[in-house]
Amino acid sequence: MPTPDSMSVTLLDxxxxxxxxxxxxxxxxxxxxxxxxxxxxxxxxxxxxISARIRTLIxxxxxxxxxxxxxxxTFYRDDLARIGPRPVVGESELPMDGxxxxxxxxxxxxxxxxxxxxxxxxxxxxxGRPARILFCVLVDRDGRELPIRPDVVGRRLSVLPxxxxxxRVPEIDGQLAVCVSHAAGSAx
Numbered sequence: 001m002p003t004p005d006s007m008s009v010t011l012l013d014x015x016x017x018x019x020x021x022x023x024x025x026x027x028x029x030x031x032x033x034x035x036x037x038x039x040x041x042x043x044x045x046x047x048x049x050i051s052a053r054i055r056t057l058i059x060x061x062x063x064x065x066x067x068x069x070x071x072x073x074t075f076y077r078d079d080l081a082r083i084g085p086r087p088v089v090g091e092s093e094l095p096m097d098g099x100x101x102x103x104x105x106x107x108x109x110x111x112x113x114x115x116x117x118x119x120x121x122x123x124x125x126x127x128g129r130p131a132r133i134l135f136c137v138l139v140d141r142d143g144r145e146l147p148i149r150p151d152v153v154g155r156r157l158s159v160l161p162x163x164x165x166x167x168r169v170p171e172i173d174g175q176l177a178v179c180v181s182h183a184a185g186s187a188x
Contacts, residue, residue: 012177017154020138099129163180
């Protein structure tokens with residue numbers, strides 16, 4: 001039998017998420033001033049899948065390809081020493097034309113403290129000099145620790161510090177949804 005700490009509540013189902021991602025895709029194109037210099041970079045893990053959904057919608061609407069890639073921020077984290085000697089590291093992939101003088105949109109699933117955004121921006125600066133960087137997230141939740149805010153937000157959620165926001169994607173989790181649960185070891 002599940003305990004209260006292990007139970008999760010679905011806040012956004014597949015239809016909700018698809019509708020939100022469609023709106024985000026339109027907002028990205030508007031903020032970027034078109035798709036000509038646009039680059040979408042998803043943060044591993046679930047940001048890559050959200051970015052792919054956004055890219056598909058933008059390409060369908062624009063009738064042309066959009067440059068894309070993936071970022072693994074592991075070595076740019078400020079808590080790398082805390083996660084142990086063998087962190088799980090994914091691959092960072094840049095578009096063939098690079099990112100110099102382009103509008104780069106970093107896509108992630110959940111925006112929480114701002115530390116992932118900071119790490120992603122640091123990594124981008126090692127790759128080149130974008131004309132502009134936008135940060136796009138499916139969910140923005142409470143808990144800022146750094147003065148960084150996303151530019152494009154799918155949904156803002158107010159949750160307790162003891163709660164965890166999980167974005168689920170079919171490629172990894174078998175479903176498309178946003179769920180909230182109590183973080184392991186937290187009191188209700």
